[in-house]
Amino acid sequence: MSKRYFILGAVLIIVAFGLVLLPDSVNKDQVPPEKLLKEIMSQSRYISPDLVASRMIDEDPSIFLVDVRSAEEYSTYSLPGALNIPLENLLDNEWKPYLEQTGVDVVLISNDNLYAEQAWVLCTRSGYKNIYVLKGGLNQWFADIMQPQMPAPTEPAEAFDLYTFRKGASKYFGGGSDDQMVTSNKSESLPVIQRTKKSAAAGGC
Amino acid sequence: MGPLIPLHIIPETWNHVIAVLLGMAFGFIMESSGFSSSRKIVGLFYGYDFTVLRVFFTATVVTAIGLYYFSYMGWIDMSFVYIHPTYLTAAIVGGLIMGLGFVSGGYCPGTSLIGAAIGRIDGIVFTTGLMIGIFLFSEAFPVLEGIYEGTGMFDGDFLGYITITEYFNISPHLFIFGFTVVAVAAFYFTNLIRKRVKPVNY
Amino acid sequence: MDNKNDHSKTYFNPYFGGVMLGLILLATFYITGRGLGASGAAKSTVVAAVDRVAPKHAEESTYYSKFISDDLHPMNTWLVFEAIGVLAGAFLSGAIAGRLKIKTEHNPKITRRRRLVFALIGGILFGVGSQIARGCTSGAALSGAAVLSLGGFITMMAIFGSAYGFAYFFRKLWT
Amino acid sequence: MIELTKTRRLTVATIVFVLIILVGLITFRRPDHKYTITSQEMLTIVNAPDNFIQLNDINNSALVLVDLRQAYDFNKGTIGDAINIPVSDILDKEVINMLIDWQKKSKTVVIFSDNLQSASAPWMLWRQMGYDNIKLLSGGFCKYISSRSGNEGATGDNMTEKPALDYGEFIKNASGGQEVVTPNSTIQISPIKRTKKSAAAGGC
Numbered sequence: 011m012s013k014r015y016f017i018l019g020a021v022l023i024i025v026a027f028g029l030v031l032l033p034d035s036v037n038k039d040q041v042p043p044e045k046l047l048k049e050i051m052s053q054s055r056y057i058s059p060d061l062v063a064s065r066m067i068d069e070d071p072s073i074f075l076v077d078v079r080s081a082e083e084y085s086t087y088s089l090p091g092a093l094n095i096p097l098e099n100l101l102d103n104e105w106k107p108y109l110e111q112t113g114v115d116v117v118l119i120s121n122d123n124l125y126a127e128q129a130w131v132l133c134t135r136s137g138y139k140n141i142y143v144l145k146g147g148l149n150q151w152f153a154d155i156m157q158p159q160m161p162a163p164t165e166p167a168e169a170f171d172l173y174t175f176r177k178g179a180s181k182y183f184g185g186g187s188d189d190q191m192v193t194s195n196k197s198e199s200l201p202v203i204q205r206t207k208k209s210a211a212a213g214g215c
Numbered sequence: 216m217g218p219l220i221p222l223h224i225i226p227e228t229w230n231h232v233i234a235v236l237l238g239m240a241f242g243f244i245m246e247s248s249g250f251s252s253s254r255k256i257v258g259l260f261y262g263y264d265f266t267v268l269r270v271f272f273t274a275t276v277v278t279a280i281g282l283y284y285f286s287y288m289g290w291i292d293m294s295f296v297y298i299h300p301t302y303l304t305a306a307i308v309g310g311l312i313m314g315l316g317f318v319s320g321g322y323c324p325g326t327s328l329i330g331a332a333i334g335r336i337d338g339i340v341f342t343t344g345l346m347i348g349i350f351l352f353s354e355a356f357p358v359l360e361g362i363y364e365g366t367g368m369f370d371g372d373f374l375g376y377i378t379i380t381e382y383f384n385i386s387p388h389l390f391i392f393g394f395t396v397v398a399v400a401a402f403y404f405t406n407l408i409r410k411r412v413k414p415v416n417y
Numbered sequence: 418m419d420n421k422n423d424h425s426k427t428y429f430n431p432y433f434g435g436v437m438l439g440l441i442l443l444a445t446f447y448i449t450g451r452g453l454g455a456s457g458a459a460k461s462t463v464v465a466a467v468d469r470v471a472p473k474h475a476e477e478s479t480y481y482s483k484f485i486s487d488d489l490h491p492m493n494t495w496l497v498f499e500a501i502g503v504l505a506g507a508f509l510s511g512a513i514a515g516r517l518k519i520k521t522e523h524n525p526k527i528t529r530r531r532r533l534v535f536a537l538i539g540g541i542l543f544g545v546g547s548q549i550a551r552g553c554t555s556g557a558a559l560s561g562a563a564v565l566s567l568g569g570f571i572t573m574m575a576i577f578g579s580a581y582g583f584a585y586f587f588r589k590l591w592t
Numbered sequence: 593m594i595e596l597t598k599t600r601r602l603t604v605a606t607i608v609f610v611l612i613i614l615v616g617l618i619t620f621r622r623p624d625h626k627y628t629i630t631s632q633e634m635l636t637i638v639n640a641p642d643n644f645i646q647l648n649d650i651n652n653s654a655l656v657l658v659d660l661r662q663a664y665d666f667n668k669g670t671i672g673d674a675i676n677i678p679v680s681d682i683l684d685k686e687v688i689n690m691l692i693d694w695q696k697k698s699k700t701v702v703i704f705s706d707n708l709q710s711a712s713a714p715w716m717l718w719r720q721m722g723y724d725n726i727k728l729l730s731g732g733f734c735k736y737i738s739s740r741s742g743n744e745g746a747t748g749d750n751m752t753e754k755p756a757l758d759y760g761e762f763i764k765n766a767s768g769g770q771e772v773v774t775p776n777s778t779i780q781i782s783p784i785k786r787t788k789k790s791a792a793a794g795g796c
Contacts, residue, residue, distance in 0.1 A: 014603070015402075015432075015599070018432070018606055019402065021606060022276065022395055022398075022606070023392075023399060025280055025609075025610055025613065026391055026395035027392055028613075029283055029284065029388040029391055029392060030386075030388045032287050037623070037627050040631070042625060042626075043626070043627065043683060043720075044625055044683055047679075047683055047714075050717065051680055079753075087763060097638075098635065101631055101632050103384075120753055121755045121756075122709065122753040124708060124709050127712050128716060130713075131716045131717070132631045132635060132716075135627075135720070147753065148759060152756060152757060152759060152762065153756065156762065156766070184763050218448065218449060219447065219448045219450075220448060225448065230449060231495065233448055234449075234499040234502065235498050235499070235501055235502040235505075237444065237449075238453075238499035238501060238503045238504075238505070239505050239506035240506060241453055241502065242502060242504065242505065242506025242509075243507065243509055244429070244434055244441060245434070245503075245506075246506070246511055246516075247427075247429045247513075248428060248429045248434030248438075249428040249434075249595075253536075254523075254591065261584060261588065261592050266428075266431045269431035269434075269435055270434045271554075271558075271559060272435065273431075273438075273439060274435045274436075274438035274439040274559060274563070275439070275562045276439065277436055277439025277442075278439045278443045278563035278564075279562075279564070281440070281443040281609070281613070282443065282564060284616065285447065285616070288620040289620055290447070290616065291447055295450050296446055296451075296564055297793065297794025299452075299551070299552060299561035299572075299795075300551065301566065302550075302568065303571070305549050305550055305551065306557070306568050306572045307571060308549055309547065309548070309549030309551070310546065310550055310571065310576045310578075311546070311578075311579040312542050312545055312579075313546035313547060313553065313572075313575070313576045314546075314575060314576045314577065314578065314579025314580035314581075314582070315539075315542050315546075315580070315583050316540065316542030316546055317543065317576060318584050319535050319539040319587055319590070320535060320537075320539015320542070321535070322536070323455070323553055323554040324456040324458075324459060324547060324555070324556075325453075325455035325503065325553065327540070328458075328503050328504060328507070331504070332504045332505075332506075333511030333516050333517050334517055334519040334520065335521065335522055336519065336520065336521045337522060337533055340533050340537050341537070341539060341540040341543075342459065344536065344538065344540020344541045344543070345540040345543055345544045346459050346540075346544065347537075347541050348540060348544015348545045348547075348548075349460050349545075349548055350463050350544075351541065352544060352548040352549070353464075353480045353481055356479060357479065359549065360479065374567065376566070377566075378564065378566055379565050379567045379570050381567075413592075415592055429598075429601070430598050430599060431595070431596070432602050433605055436606055436609060437605055439609075450794070451793070451794030452794060452796075453796075454794075455796065457795060496796065551796070552795065552796035553796060555796070556795070556796020557796060560794075560796070
């Protein structure tokens with residue numbers, strides 16, 4: 011009789027051990043590749059510097075800036091209120107609560123948007139919701155917000171509203187009053203007005 | 216397919232019918248395993264009858280293994296399964312009081328119902344006492360609200376609906392395997408203990 | 418005593434009971450996404466009683482008002498239906514095994530009255546404890562531990578630990 | 593304990609339990625696409641220099657060129673004999689078969705799109721699925737066109753992001769020379785430990 015119990019005990023332990031052998035810890039509670047691809051193609055992850063600037067000026071509590079550049083670059087300059095999570099330790103547990111906040115838009119910032127994009131892919135794969143990438147990164151931020159270009163007179167009215175908004179924002183972010191501003195209106199580079207409407211596909215050179 | 220009702224695979228209206236059916240199966244198996252006799256239950260603490268330990272551990276192990284296999288196979292989505300919340304002090308203090316009630320009363324809320332169902336008067340008395348206890352708690356709630364809600368002095372007690380494997384950051388599969396080995400070892404040793412303890416006839 | 422054989426002859430093998438209970442609990446999680454329970458049914462009864470007897474008091478008290486909602490009767494909870502099922506299932510199993518008998522099961526060395534008094538005290542303690550820990554042995558400990566909930570394990574260890582600790586003081590009651 | 597002797601039902605129940613699991617394991621649908629490396633491993637290799645191929649050494653024939661842009665841009669012109677796999681179908685059956693085939697022949701695949709940013713996400717997706725023979729073209733198609741037409745530095749490697757101007761400097765002289773106060777990174781928002789509220793109402 012006790013021989014039967016040894017067999018049953020052994021069966022139970024083998025079934026439990028089988029659980030340990032299940033190979034798939036890499037994909038456990040990760041967003042599967044097909045869904046990640048849909049997210050990548052949706053391009054809805056980009057948020058324009060103007061939108062971020064206006065929300066920061068209104069002290070919108072539902073926006074949270076994360077600077078994925080290295081600590082040393084972060085120390086030279088970063089946007090006010092940005093938390094520095096260098097890309098290497100993006101997935102450390104220490105930063106997990108900041109990235110998976112519910113109801114808050116987390117905006118990833120880097121010089122351009124390559125590092126931010128890479129961070130975004132890994133965050134989306136781990137299943138964090140509402141993670142955004144600052145379109146064009148700090149380069150775009152400085153080109154648009156800190157040095158707003160005077161639109162040509164033929165531009166439509168919104169271009170002028172945008173321009174005045176950007177001048178205000180530039181003052182707000184310490185870009186100095188407009189008279190001091192370097193108005194390097196390089197003739198050959200046409201003023202690229204960042205359309206605030208989210209463009210469907212981020213193609214083109 | 217996940218938990219059928221939360222994912223609306225089975226309409227919500229069936230919830231109570233299923234509750235009765237599962238309750239019947241639960242009651243039937245528990246009574247047949249001997250959970251209606253308080254002296255058989257308390258045998259666990261005095262070493263003469265380890266039925267409670269065997270049934271309890273086997274059920275926990277079988278369910279845990281089943282759940283995590285189902286989760287791996289995609290049959291159940293664990294994020295929809297209700298995980299008992301963790302209030303540290305409440306769990307400990309409540310557990311200690313319940314342990315005292317267990318060894319003095321001889322029953323627990325489930326088994327007292329089962330005992331009452333087959334005519335045990337002490338089961339009925341225990342259930343009445345249970346209701347009195349709940350009434351006392353509810354009246355004294357303003358005093359005990361701190362422990363219950365994990366606020367005030369007990370702030371930070373509420374660790375959320377987390378599992379032990381998330382808290383200690385170990386793989387659940389490994390934990391279940393360890394738990395199974397401990398359970399089987401416990402079955403073996405309790406068998407030895409029972410042989411040495413003076414048998415009690417009930 | 419002959420009824421010892423009568424009793425044990427008809428009980429299930431505890432491991433068989435455990436495996437079947439495990440499968441039932443697994444089915445419960447699979448179908449409803451929640452575990453089994455027991456003290457919740459008693460709580461709903463108490464809430465319903467207090468709501469009927471003193472509705473105003475029930476509204477004001479912070480604890481009762483948690484379980485009183487104007488569209489659902491307090492007794493209309495999952496656990497109450499499950500408890501009804503438990504009573505029916507246990508009755509059926511008792512009937513099949515021939516254990517239906519109105520009696521008080523107590524250690525021959527103590528009187529019937531003493532057993533009932535301790536059953537009452539045990540019940541009261543369990544009532545208070547189960548509300549503090551938000552669950553009893555089958556709700557918090559069994560269903561909690563089955564999904565590896567931290568609270569479930571703590572409650573389970575606390576219940577069995579303290580029961581073992583106090584067992585010495587109640588040994589006259591049982592052995 | 594007489595009941596311990598009856599083990600027939602117990603054996604049947606255990607066999608039923610094991611059978612449920614075995615049947616499930618055999619019949620459940622394996623997901624068709626799976627990651628082979630964890631996010632952490634991906635993080636360590638994401639900016640490794642050997643993931644990138646410079647513009648000037650793309651003309652050796654051993655490389656397979658893949659253009660991720662839409663067919664419309666592809667038809668207007670592409671680099672060398674690149675194959676066109678638009679981003680929308682990088683997980684299609686035949687594309688995956690091609691990738692497996694290339695991997696077997698251990699060919700280095702170089703993928704590019706308009707610029708490095710728009711090619712990095714698809715590359716990461718493929719890389720995490722285990723196709724380690726895929727490299728990124730540093731710069732992308734625009735850099736290729738501008739390098740061919742000879743104006744500004746063609747082979748400048750823009751893998752690592754470079755600040756367009758020294759931000760600190762700019763802010764300092766713009767705001768009248770005071771020292772730039774960098775935001776303290778001890779931003780203490782109280783990150784609520786996600787209580788992971790489960791959907792099924794439960795409790796006892």
